[in-house]
Amino acid sequence: MDIREIKEEDARLYLELCQRLDEQSEFIIFEPGERYISVEEQQEHIRDVLSKKRSTLLVADHGNELIGFITIRGNDLKRIQHRATITLGVLEEFQGRGIGKQLMKAAEAWAVKQGIRRFELSVMSHNKQALWLYSRLDYSVEGIRRKSVVLDHEVVNEFYMSKMIE
Structure with a gap:
């Protein structure tokens, strides 16, 4: 498995x-x-x-298959260019193998x-x-987004978390 930056030609596999x-x-x-x-x-989104x-x-590249990803969305505004929002996803059958942790560490190094x-x-x-992974990687809960997601007709809270990286 290889962790690498996505390429435009990965659009189909990423989708x-x-x-x-x-x-x-x-x-x-x-x-x-x-x-x-x-x-x-999707290719245009990748290009952007x-x-x-x-x-x-x-992306986590496993042969001819992408099995996980992490997005980093930063900002060029001077007052907030030091921060970025991340999103992580790993296919169910590959969870518990350290892939999420590897993606998070690679994202930190890039950032x-x-x-x-x-x-x-x-x-x-x-x-x-996910909470277990994030807490092991020193993320802290900063707040709660109350009733922020509707899941199967139920409202669910989200934790807002952050980590200072070096």
């Missing part, structure tokens, strides 16, 4: 990864079948992300080179596996 995650996990914001995007639109200095998308010193994320309050 397939995201659609599989939508089907597998209730912790993804998209519901199954709700991701309406073509491969060409890669064009920004403080944003990127790293430091860009002058990013703070990562922020949100996680559903009942996502125990």
